Amino acid sequence: MSDPERTGRRRVRTRAGAAAAALALIAPMAACGTADEGGIPTINLYYAPEENFQQVVDRCNTEAEGRYRIAYRVLPRGADDQRVQMVRRLAAEDRGMDILGLDVTWTQEFAGAKWILEWTGEQRSEVEEGTLEGPLATARYEEKLYAAPKNTNVQLLWYRTDLVDTPPATWDEMIEQASRLKAEGKTHQVITMGAQYEGLVVLYNTLVASAGGRIIDEEANKAVMDEGAVRALEQLQRFATAGVTDASFANAIEDPARLVFQSGGGAFQINWPYVYPALQEADPQLAEKVRWARIPGVDAGTPSKVTIGGYNLAVSAYSEHPQESFEAAMCLRSAENQKFSAINDGVPPTIESVYDDPEMAQAYPMKDTILEQLQDAATRPRSPAYQNISTVTSAVLSPPSAIDPAATADELREAIQDALDSKGVLP
Incomplete structure (x- = not known):
């Protein structure tokens, strides 16, 4: 909505015809064969931009000893653009795709469409051993493993120690601290993401999980929106109207x-760990005053459950070299390579033992807090229809200041159920 303060809400409409419109995005493309060089299979890796990931690819190519060669095909920076490119090519059964870097919210969609292969046997066991349960949950569909978690991510509470003595344990406590700073004429704002996009869904999902609620049922067949989900709406609306957010909150x-x-x-x-190195470089003096803590909970005495992000590695069902692709994916997400990516690119590992490595301490001083949250994390609704769920949820929640908890819960329940029933969405 263009006016973040208006109380009238634009209803999210759903209709079956939107599904047909969505199919138009999946235009047929000429399948591209996998090129072999000198008899060595080329394993095409489609993955998001990551500054130092080519070094990981080079290391795995060395370890392959000529059995295959991984080619890093860099996807667009935007998540939506990444997904659209892969969906279009997979729908055309493109044989030029081997390993796919999937946002954690896409695994169920791609598995449900039969675009990716199941991980089985020793390879499944190796992936599951030592991997944090939260990231693993994002890689499963119908109790089968369809991807290998490469890296995870989790937001933290960042706070100014020159303004705040003790980080708040609950959202209400944070609102109280910010209000007190405001009354004293000091910097007080709580900065986080409230625009109509996935970031708002992540914020709401964290509040739902922290309140012990559910958005959909375990089988991903029914929109639940239980008492905890309603309490999360109450908390989000209270935060948005308390006068402690930045003026840009509804568009941030x-x-x-x-x-x-x-x-x-x-x-x-409240933001992802990448803010730490950015602040160190931009303003070292301010960085000395900034610390981190677990995101506040909804109830006193009950720790928050924070929504995880990250990427999973999957093998395309149309790959001409599935065996080599599974082997290459295992190398790309090995403990040593996850540590390298954490230290050099700031992406948190999914293998728990990596956090104990001494090299992590200096480059990742917030690692213990990240691990603490990951050990008791929340995942977004795990459904092949997640993209539609996210679209309608962000639309209904925007702007957060206009939320009417009971009415908004009813609206979300209906819209999410339509998304689960594959009726398509028109936000």
């Missing part, structure tokens, strides 16, 4: 939010 996404806090415009920030 990750990087602009980071820049507001980085420029000294907030006492608190």
Whole structure:
């Protein structure tokens, strides 16, 4: 909505015809064969931009000793653009795709469409051994493993120690601290993402899980929106109207939010770990005053459950070299390579033992807090229809200040059920 303060809400409509419109995005493409060089299979890896990931690919190519060669095909930076490119090519049964880097919210969709292969036997056991349960849950569909978690992610509460003595344990406590700072004429804002996009869904999902609620049932067949989900709506609306957010809250996404806090415009920030190295480089003096903590919970005495992000590695069902692709994916997400990516690219590992490595301590000082949250994490609704669920949820929740908890819960329940029933969405 263009006016974040208006109380009238635009209803999210669903209709079956939208599904046909969505299919138009999946235009047929000419399948591309996998090129072999000198008899060595080329394993095409389609993965998001990651600054130092080519070094991981090079290391795995060396370890392959000529059995195959991994080619890193860099996807667009935007998650939606990544997904659209892969969906279009997989729908065309493109044989030029081997390993796919999937956002954690896509695994069930791709598995349900039979675009990716199941991990079985020793390879499944090796992936599951020592991997944190939260990331593993994002890689499963119908109790089968369809991907190998490469890296995870989890937001933290960042706060100014020159303004706050003790980080808040609950959202209400954070609102109280920010209000007190505001009354004293000090920097007080709580900076986080409230725009109509996935970041708002992540925020709401964290509140739902922290309140012990559910959005959909375990079988991903029914929209639940239980008491905990309603309490999360109450908390989100209270936060949005307490006068402690930045003026841009209803339009904020990750990087602009980071820049507001980085420029000294907030006492608190809820954002991903990448803000730490960015702040160190941009303003070392401010960085000395910033610490991190677990995201506040909804109830006193009950720790939060924080929504995880990250990427999983899957093998395309149309790969001409599935055996080599599974082997290559195992190398790319090995403990040593996950440690390298954590230290050099700031992406948290999914293998728990990596957090104990001494090299992690200096580059990742917030690692213990990250691990603590990952050990008791929340996942977003795991359903092949997640993209539609996310679309309708962000639309109904926007702007957060206009939420009417009971009515909004009813609206979400109906819209999410339509998404689960594959009726398509028109937000």
